[in-house]
Amino acid sequence: MGPEALQFFIMSVTAAGFGIAIAAVGCGIAQGMGLKAAVEGIARNPESSGKVTVAMLIGLAMIESLAIYTLVIGLILIYANPAGETVTKLISGCPQRL
Amino acid sequence: MGPEALQFFIMSVTAAGFGIAIAAVGCGIAQGMGLKAAVEGIARNPESSGKVTVAMLIGLAMIESLAIYTLVIGLILIYANPAGETVTKLISGCPQRL
Amino acid sequence: MGPEALQFFIMSVTAAGFGIAIAAVGCGIAQGMGLKAAVEGIARNPESSGKVTVAMLIGLAMIESLAIYTLVIGLILIYANPAGETVTKLISGCPQRL
Amino acid sequence: MGPEALQFFIMSVTAAGFGIAIAAVGCGIAQGMGLKAAVEGIARNPESSGKVTVAMLIGLAMIESLAIYTLVIGLILIYANPAGETVTKLISGCPQRL
């Protein structure tokens, strides 16, 4: 395995680890904004608690989906990258070039 | 496969992994803004709950579409990049140049 | 194909993947601002729901168009770059220089 | 074609892909600001809907023009760069220097 072949796995790890972290920042703040508004609303008007909670959950779920997309891409990069197999074969088939 | 050929797959992985993460930040905050306004509105005026939810879903869907665009580009880069095939052939057809 | 020729496809991938992501951030936040105002407006004045939704959709469509421009440029870079053909010919016509 | 000649096309691709993305961020946020104000205005004063929509469209069109400028420069860089032809001739006329 040449140095560059290993570089492929290194970058996959980097993209997976930092990508989900960056997405967590944005989606976290977004959920925090929704949560803030929902909590303020319930505190002002406790009777609207049911409707507010439903709307909040719909919104949080859609924001969560964005983080899930990033998580899926990250897991694909770690566990199931199609290009990764090509590179792996190159590693096992050419041991003398380690 | 020369070092530069592998660089192509490395950069595809990087662009896919970080791209969706960056998009998640922006779209997440955008959905958070919409969600915040919707939840505040429902808490103030529970009777408008139906109309507000409909408008919110239209907006969230359009924002979600932006993240989907990025996701699609990312998946194309990982699974179906036309230039990737050209590079792959170069790998399999020239094994002696690994 | 020399190392620099491959660099062309690498940069196309990078520009396409990150470009749409950057555009998604800006357009997403922009749509979030419009959505926020629309939802607040409907919650305050449910009777204006029709007119507000129409104006919101016009604005969201124009913002979406900016992301579409970026998407189109990205797809051109991946699938239909005129300079890419020139470089590809150089690859196939000079296999002995891989 | 020497490595530097190819660098010209690489940078054109980069400038086109990232340029339109950066412009989309700024113009998108700008249109979002205008859209936000228009939607808020219509929701408060539905009778002013016609005049507000006209003013909004004038403004959105002028902001859109800025993104169009960037798009035009980007397409010129990809399809019709005068310096590009000079470089292309150098490529075809000097194949022995690939």
Place this chain on the structure above:
Amino acid sequence: MGPEALQFFIMSVTAAGFGIAIAAVGCGIAQGMGLKAAVEGIARNPESSGKVTVAMLIGLAMIESLAIYTLVIGLILIYANPAGETVTKLISGCPQRL
């Protein structure tokens, strides 16, 4: 073990250590926003304390999940990276190339 093979573990460590830190920033601020709103609401309207606390906990849990995703990715990178095993075998099987 060649220098590049070790680089794989180094980048895993970096991505795990900085990734969770970056996620902690975003999710922390997000939880702070929700907490702020909840505490303000309880102080203004102590009777709504129960409902507000429930909504706050739902939101904090969803934001916490984003940090958990990042933590899981980080632990996978440290303890159970599938590509890591491939690289480890290369280390033990080729001791003469240390």
Place this chain on the structure above:
Amino acid sequence: MGPEALQFFIMSVTAAGFGIAIAAVGCGIAQGMGLKAAVEGIARNPESSGKVTVAMLIGLAMIESLAIYTLVIGLILIYANPAGETVTKLISGCPQRL
């Protein structure tokens, strides 16, 4: 043409492509601020629509002029750079130094 001579055209392309994009961000946001104020004003006071539109157009035109300056500089760099001719002559007159 030596590598550095080509570097001249590369940097011209970069400056033109990114320059107009950066200008579009600033001028776009500026026009968005003006548009926002104008639309809000018309919605509040529809009778002032004529005067507001005139003032808005004057301001948008002056902001547009800044983007035009950048566009003009960018087109000069691509099509009519006086130093470019000097460099071009060096390319054609010294083909043996390509």
Place this chain on the structure above:
Amino acid sequence: MGPEALQFFIMSVTAAGFGIAIAAVGCGIAQGMGLKAAVEGIARNPESSGKVTVAMLIGLAMIESLAIYTLVIGLILIYANPAGETVTKLISGCPQRL
């Protein structure tokens, strides 16, 4: 121990030291936001002091947990990194390659 093997411990130290610092920034500001709201609430409505303090402590604890995650990852990187043992053996078993 080759230079790259030591690089592993260096990066662990860096990730541990800076990671907890970055997390402290985010979680600190988050706790500051919660604390601010709680203190303001108590000052306005001293009777709600008990409920506000309980809610504040729940929130601070959840935010603290994010910093604890980072601290744990940091301590794992310093004291109990599984990959670290592999590298350590390489150090002791191959003293002649120091």
Place this chain on the structure above:
Amino acid sequence: MGPEALQFFIMSVTAAGFGIAIAAVGCGIAQGMGLKAAVEGIARNPESSGKVTVAMLIGLAMIESLAIYTLVIGLILIYANPAGETVTKLISGCPQRL
């Protein structure tokens, strides 16, 4: 012409292209702030339209002057740089050192 001599023209191009773009951002936003205030003022108090427009134009002109300074420096760098002539002579007088 040695590589460094050409570097002079390259940097002139860069400074001219990016300089006017950076100035456009700042001056554009500044004009946007003035325009926003003027338009808001006219909408609130249409009778003051004349005086407001005069003050706005004075201010916009002074802000425009800052962009003009940058434009002038940029054009000097492209067309009339005194050091440029010195460098140009070096190019034409020493063709054998291209």
Place this chain on the structure above:
Amino acid sequence: MGPEALQFFIMSVTAAGFGIAIAAVGCGIAQGMGLKAAVEGIARNPESSGKVTVAMLIGLAMIESLAIYTLVIGLILIYANPAGETVTKLISGCPQRL
């Protein structure tokens, strides 16, 4: 001691010195926010002075704990790094390789 072995102590010093500084920024601002709210509250409602001071001290202590974590990690890196001993032995046992 090879150059890379010393690099370990250098990075420890850097992480300790900058880490506590970065943490001080975040925790300082956080404490400032809490302090600001507490002081404002006491000034408005001097009777709540006792309860406000208690809540403020609880919050400041929890924020201070984050800085303490960073300080502890920093001191561990300087005085008691387990990997540091391994590296130190390498220094004393191999003086001929200084």
Place this chain on the structure above:
Amino acid sequence: MGPEALQFFIMSVTAAGFGIAIAAVGCGIAQGMGLKAAVEGIARNPESSGKVTVAMLIGLAMIESLAIYTLVIGLILIYANPAGETVTKLISGCPQRL
């Protein structure tokens, strides 16, 4: 003229071109703030138009002076740099070292 001697003129050009651009950003925004306040003031209180305009002009002139300082430094760097003459003599007196 050695490569480093030319570097002197290159850096002068860079400092002049970017310096005035950076100054234009700051001074432009500053003038925009003053202009905004003046226009708002005139719109609210048209009778104070004269005094406001005088104060505004004094302020704009002092802010303009800051941009003029930068412009003067930039022109000195291009046209009248005392160190530049020393370097120029070195160029003309030592043609054989071009």
Place this chain on the structure above:
Amino acid sequence: MGPEALQFFIMSVTAAGFGIAIAAVGCGIAQGMGLKAAVEGIARNPESSGKVTVAMLIGLAMIESLAIYTLVIGLILIYANPAGETVTKLISGCPQRL
């Protein structure tokens, strides 16, 4: 003393000098926030002057402690770094390797 050994002292100096500066920024702004609130409070309610001053001093002292931590670490790095002694011995004991 090899170049890398000196590098240790250089980085200690850098971390000490910049670390205290960075901490001063954060703690300074934090104290400024507390001071601002205290001064505003005293101006509004001069009778609360005593209690406000006490609370302010408690807060300022805790924020000051964060800067003190950084100062202590900085002084340790300059005057009493345990690893520094190891490196110093290496310098004095091996003068022939200066």
Place this chain on the structure above:
Amino acid sequence: MGPEALQFFIMSVTAAGFGIAIAAVGCGIAQGMGLKAAVEGIARNPESSGKVTVAMLIGLAMIESLAIYTLVIGLILIYANPAGETVTKLISGCPQRL
């Protein structure tokens, strides 16, 4: 004159050109803040025009002094740098080492 000696003049030019530009940004915005407040004050209370103008001029002068400090340092670096003379002598006294 060796390459490094010239580097001294290059860095002086850079520090002078960018330094005054950076100072202009900060001092310009500062003067803009003062100007804004003064103009708003005069517009609201034209009778206070004299006292406000005096206070404004005192403040603007003190802010201007900061820019003057930077300008003086910049001019010293260009025209009267004591170290510059030392370096200049080295240039004239050792022409054979150009």
Place this chain on the structure above:
Amino acid sequence: MGPEALQFFIMSVTAAGFGIAIAAVGCGIAQGMGLKAAVEGIARNPESSGKVTVAMLIGLAMIESLAIYTLVIGLILIYANPAGETVTKLISGCPQRL
């Protein structure tokens, strides 16, 4: 004196010069915040002038202390660095290695 030994003094200079500048930014803005509040308070309630001035001076002095810490560290680095003496001896004792 080897190149790295001089590097020690260079970094001391850099840390001292930039460190006090960075600290001045933070402490300056902090003092500005305190000053702003004090001046506003005195203008609203001139009778509280004495108490406000006392509190302001206490706060400004504590913020000033942070800048003094940085100044002291900077002066130590320039005039009285203990490691500096070690390095200086190395310079004077080993002139033949200049």
Place this chain on the structure above:
Amino acid sequence: MGPEALQFFIMSVTAAGFGIAIAAVGCGIAQGMGLKAAVEGIARNPESSGKVTVAMLIGLAMIESLAIYTLVIGLILIYANPAGETVTKLISGCPQRL
């Protein structure tokens, strides 16, 4: 004088030129904040003009002192750096090593 010795003067120049510029930004904005508050206060309450001016001058002087510290450090670096003398002797005493 070796290249590194000159590097010492270059970095002194850089630190002096940029340091005072950075300090001017922070102190300028700080003075602008104080000035803004003072001018607003005088405009609202002209009778408090004397007390406000005194407090403002105290604050501006303390902020100015921060810039003076930076200026003093900068001038020390240019004119009276103790380490500079050591380096200068090395220059004059060892002319044969220029």
